[in-house]
Amino acid sequence: MEKILVIGSREHAQRAVDVLYRTGTLHLTDVTDHLSAEEIRLRKWDSEIREKMAGLLVKIGGVLLTLPDIKGQESRWREMYEELYWRETSDIIEEASSIVSTLEERIRELSTRKTDCELRIKAYDRYQKTIEKIRPLEEQLPSLEGFEVTVLLIQTEFADLIPLIEHELYRITRNQCEMVSAEIDEDTIAAITVFNKRFSDEVHSFIFTKNVNEVRLPQEYMGKPFEEVLELIERGRRACREEQDEIEQTLRSLSEKWYLKLSVMKHVLSDKLQEIEVFSNFGQTDYVFAITGWVPARSLEKTKKAISRKFGNRVVIADLVLSGEDLEQAPSLYANPWIVRPFEFFMQLVRPPLYTEIDPSPLLAFFFPLFFGLMVGDIGYGLVILGIALVVKKRYADQGWVQSVMNVMIISSVPTMFFGFMYGEFFGDFGEKMGWLHPVHLFGISLNRIEAILPLLILSIGLGVLHVMLGLVLGIINARHMKHRKHMAEKAGMLAVIAGGILMLASLAGVLPSVPVFAGAIVLVAGLPLIVYGAGAIGLLEIMGTVGNILSYSRLMAIGMASVILAMVANELGGTLEILLLGVIVAALLHSLNIVLAMFSPSLHSIRLHVVECYSKFYEGGGTPYHPFQRVKEG
């Protein structure tokens, strides 16, 4: 990372910000962190225009929401964007305000009419449904002289209330009432009530106090036969639809004229607003402006060229000389080869690395698939995991995190198949039973996971020793970079204690007969003062913690063994069933469960071994991720 100072004549300030925003390489820092008030009298940039732009953006958004979208003008859109972006912000605001004020009133009126039409159509639908329900009663109505008909609308969830209302109406009208209820849609029930007019006031007052909706048909429908009412409804609905079509037509013609321009303006203004949001980091005097920030070394030339192409030497970029303390403030940017990049996703589980410390992603990229393969270790499972990962990757091509996780699964499926070959496993012991493959014999030991418990346990713990010691070595390198002598001594002491302990054990077990036990003891004891110097006497307790960390790697064997036993159970259970198809289905279901577990649990434990056992030996974290000043992607 390089820290730069962009400085130039104040008249070019806005344009320079535009160029930096479009280049998208600068991680901004507060200019006053570098240039103090004594060096140069800097004023912060005012951003009064922000309120105006934010308000305008809301209005444009509202207009665009009402206008129908015009598709298929991408190239014209890009041309207009380029043309508009480099215009003065004040001009863009002025033009946008004028367009919005012309359109706003018109759009609002059209939108209100459109909503009104929709509401009227809904009301017509409801009237129609209600009238169709009460139509069978029409013939009886003339004979019901002296009776009144009212329709109550009740939500379906309150259907239980209908008998209660009916009971109350019987009481009020002294049994001179009839009630018929029927569903008019899935949410509403209509209860048609015929009662003696003498009780009209009491009935309406009761309905009103109980907060029940009464359908009041429009005045013009009153006293007309239902047939005629239905015709009026249909006519009204048709008129509404015609009005809706006319409104749509007007909106479409407005859209053809303005949509593209407003859409471009919205994006340009939104970009300019994002620029203004960071103006608080910039400084200016009466004549010059100053911007500071971090640029990755590989993007420095690109940034300088972008500025010089636009401004010649009227705006310049100066490389700042940095102290070690400055470097600790630098943002971190992962710069890994493609094979490591998917594993950066898991780095989100810990705080981002400091700029001055080692990025642990390559370590994760090497050991994660190794641990995963050791635990799952099955050719069949490896193939299924590979297949699932490829399908999911294709299906969710637009989801960044899914792509990362599936790439990790694809990479991990390779060691899974390799260890599957070593263990002689294809869907558990199915491959071995069929005579397709057998566990490999290494140094006279069969790698059958059920039999070779001890060798695999030793292998797991051996990998733990290697992994933890690698962590300690990286810890020494980090401490050296950061000039933390005590940390360095503590890590070196711990490394010596572990190495000494291993030598002693190897000598006692006869694995290294040429190394005397006391040689290991000397290395171990030599490490103790270093630990005490680095972390104090309490640091000695950490030895037990580190031993615990190493023993924790036994999970590589244990989880793998649990997985193979479940696979064997699937095969056994499937094999004992007398109906072939049923046996295959049972075995397939159990294997599927095991594969899902195999994708989840070994991943989690592999990550855990890194984060808890290994990173704790060297990783500090707490850095600032590199966020270049550029357009924030939407959606």
Add this chain to the structure above:
Amino acid sequence: MPDIGQSLGAAIAIAFGALSTGWAQSRIGSAGAGTIAEKPELIGAAIILEAIPETMVILGFVVAAMILML
């Protein structure tokens, strides 16, 4: 065929490991769920913390397997 002492030893090794892990995970799980509700960005840390006590049952399983099979 393991004798009764071996079987009992293996059962104790895995049972106490499993019970302890279950108890610890229940506490961590509820605290983790509360944490994620307030700060969803801490989901990664919560998952890692949830996996930490599994060491107990895994080591119990290793010991039980060694008792029975060695």
